[in-house]
Amino acid sequence: MLEINDLHASVGGSEILRGLSLSVRAGEVHAIMGPNGSGKSTLAQLIAGNDAYTVSRGTVELDGEDLLPLSPEERARRGIFLGFQYPVEIPGVNNAYLLKAALNARRKYAGLSEIDAFEFLKLARDKMAMLNMDPKFLNRGVNEGFSGGEKKRNEILQMAILEPRLAVLDETDSGLDIDALRAVANGVNALRDPDRAIILVTHYQRLLDYIEPDHVHVLSEGRIVRSGDKSLALQLEEKGYDWLREAASA
Amino acid sequence: MNQRTTPLQSIDTLGAMALDAPGGQPSVTPPADATVAAIASQFPANWLVIRNGKASDVAAQLPGLNVALTQDVLSIQVPAQLVHDGIVGLLFIDDTENGAGMSHARVVIELQAGSAVNIIEYHSTIGNAMHHAHCAMELSLAAGARCNFIRFQDRQTQHDQTGSLTATLDMDSQLHHTAFDLGGNVVRNELNIKLAGAGAMTCLYGLFMAGGDQHVENHSRVDHLVGPASSEQEYRGIAAGASRCVWRGVAVVHRGADGTNASQANHNLLLSAAAIIDATPQLEIYADDVKASHGTTFGGLDQNALFYLRTRGLDDAAARRLLIGAHAGKIVARSPLPALQARISEIVAQRVATLIAEEAP
Numbered sequence A: 001m002l003e004i005n006d007l008h009a010s011v012g013g014s015e016i017l018r019g020l021s022l023s024v025r026a027g028e029v030h031a032i033m034g035p036n037g038s039g040k041s042t043l044a045q046l047i048a049g050n051d052a053y054t055v056s057r058g059t060v061e062l063d064g065e066d067l068l069p070l071s072p073e074e075r076a077r078r079g080i081f082l083g084f085q086y087p088v089e090i091p092g093v094n095n096a097y098l099l100k101a102a103l104n105a106r107r108k109y110a111g112l113s114e115i116d117a118f119e120f121l122k123l124a125r126d127k128m129a130m131l132n133m134d135p136k137f138l139n140r141g142v143n144e145g146f147s148g149g150e151k152k153r154n155e156i157l158q159m160a161i162l163e164p165r166l167a168v169l170d171e172t173d174s175g176l177d178i179d180a181l182r183a184v185a186n187g188v189n190a191l192r193d194p195d196r197a198i199i200l201v202t203h204y205q206r207l208l209d210y211i212e213p214d215h216v217h218v219l220s221e222g223r224i225v226r227s228g229d230k231s232l233a234l235q236l237e238e239k240g241y242d243w244l245r246e247a248a249s250a
Numbered sequence B: 001m002n003q004r005t006t007p008l009q010s011i012d013t014l015g016a017m018a019l020d021a022p023g024g025q026p027s028v029t030p031p032a033d034a035t036v037a038a039i040a041s042q043f044p045a046n047w048l049v050i051r052n053g054k055a056s057d058v059a060a061q062l063p064g065l066n067v068a069l070t071q072d073v074l075s076i077q078v079p080a081q082l083v084h085d086g087i088v089g090l091l092f093i094d095d096t097e098n099g100a101g102m103s104h105a106r107v108v109i110e111l112q113a114g115s116a117v118n119i120i121e122y123h124s125t126i127g128n129a130m131h132h133a134h135c136a137m138e139l140s141l142a143a144g145a146r147c148n149f150i151r152f153q154d155r156q157t158q159h160d161q162t163g164s165l166t167a168t169l170d171m172d173s174q175l176h177h178t179a180f181d182l183g184g185n186v187v188r189n190e191l192n193i194k195l196a197g198a199g200a201m202t203c204l205y206g207l208f209m210a211g212g213d214q215h216v217e218n219h220s221r222v223d224h225l226v227g228p229a230s231s232e233q234e235y236r237g238i239a240a241g242a243s244r245c246v247w248r249g250v251a252v253v254h255r256g257a258d259g260t261n262a263s264q265a266n267h268n269l270l271l272s273a274a275a276i277i278d279a280t281p282q283l284e285i286y287a288d289d290v291k292a293s294h295g296t297t298f299g300g301l302d303q304n305a306l307f308y309l310r311t312r313g314l315d316d317a318a319a320r321r322l323l324i325g326a327h328a329g330k331i332v333a334r335s336p337l338p339a340l341q342a343r344i345s346e347i348v349a350q351r352v353a354t355l356i357a358e359e360a361p
């Protein structure tokens, strides 16, 4: 589904991604771990179409289509969803309005009619119930004054409503209490489907207890330096990243 | 005992008024044969029409109010204790091709003790000749009077306007004023509010939007003569093209006006590198027990918010419309007469769309 090959990307003159390759097939869940500053968010933002990053080499394809020339909205309409590490507060833009506009943009691209107000409300309420979210969040400004955990839950609500083909969740588990973590994991697991894929960027093995990944990768200095199954996450939890660096330089 | 009149006209009717797109962009210039009557017919029938500065028919249906025209001064008196829950509409139309190139309107409004009224003034122009309209308004609120006031300026962008509203608020009276400036060439509005009685309260909100080479100024001054009393000012600006806007908010807390609450805020969105907004908040405090605050912000559209919205599938223009609309929406939401807010939002949204079109690459 997603094929990244030898990707080099820089921002502000410094190269952040240095030859990153990653292949994600439909139905899979991939976890990407790695030290702070290694380029995980850069990769996530790049997949979503943030043009702050300049790609100097390499390719990114979704189902064989070159993603790089596409705008963020074109990517979203093709089913890419980014759960932000730092969800943006947008005062004065109604949360429900955005959810509905986002869903309709995706439906329109798929040749479907706009969802009617009643149907939308029902859908939103169902998804919020699944995520243990108070319906009052629908009528707030997008992330406006939300706590850190509430913002992350709101990202998952958007994901649950949009049902993306490829969800990239950038540290959606950071800052969550135990209940919220379970709710988020429920949301992600509900999305698991042979036609969809999920990339989880995380620092914690804890999330992977709830969402079992098919593959775990370690990103370091802009490159994937190790890939394995879920046991790799356990090893990292135990030994940290230095162990990998030592292994790499040995 | 409070008297009540039948509402002048249901607010819903006003909400349906078929106004042209604001801002006087070329595409929305009324056709050359548009007449004053045709414009007026888009407003409720009981609105007072002030054509080229002159009120024509003051016999309009404003039951309970005393309306008079003396030497070109339109005066409206709201008798004591009368709670007028309809709208007093003042439609200023300047027919630029059938006038002297300028117009002067004078309006005096008196709210007697305990009375209440909703006032909307709407300024528009037709025709393509040069024109300068001036409107001087005086408002007095006696003890316990309450006034909701909306000023809407939607002139074509080649026409100038200057105007002032001077208001004196007696004990426990309240003025809730919201101004919308969407059009005009050179525009200068002044608000002079005197809080002269203890317990008086005023909120002054405003939204100005300018593009092209429009020049729009809003100056407000609140004099806290006694305390306790409170004033709140919040203006928001949106400037595109090579437009230039000025906001100057002054609050003077005079000696002895203890228990004053005065706040000022001005938040500005600059949509182009050439647009300029000058903002000057000014607080002068000569009393002791005063709570005062002011804040001014400037910025372009939040690029992170723009990207966030686009990752949700909204195209660039829709995302911009949403963000600019949200900035403007804060003032729409603060305007009195909630039943009108949806209609005002639509008019503002149309103006947002023309500003975005102006900035389109």
Ligand SMILES: Nc1ncnc2c1ncn2[C@@H]1O[C@H](COP(=O)(O)OP(=O)(O)OP(=O)(O)O)[C@@H](O)[C@H]1O
Binding pocket: A011, A012, A014, A016, A034, A035, A036, A037, A038, A039, A040, A041, A042, A043, A085
């Ligand atoms: N605009 C920028 N200008 C310069 N450097 C930048 C810019 N944005 C990101 N970087 C740098 O790129 C590197 C990778 O950042 P990125 O956010 O991708 O890391 P990360 O792996 O997500 O880290 P974390 O685990 O802390 O979230 C960092 O060293 C960061 O400082």
Ligand SMILES: [Mg+2]
Binding pocket: A040, A041, A042, A085, A170, A171
């Ligand atoms: Mg990160």
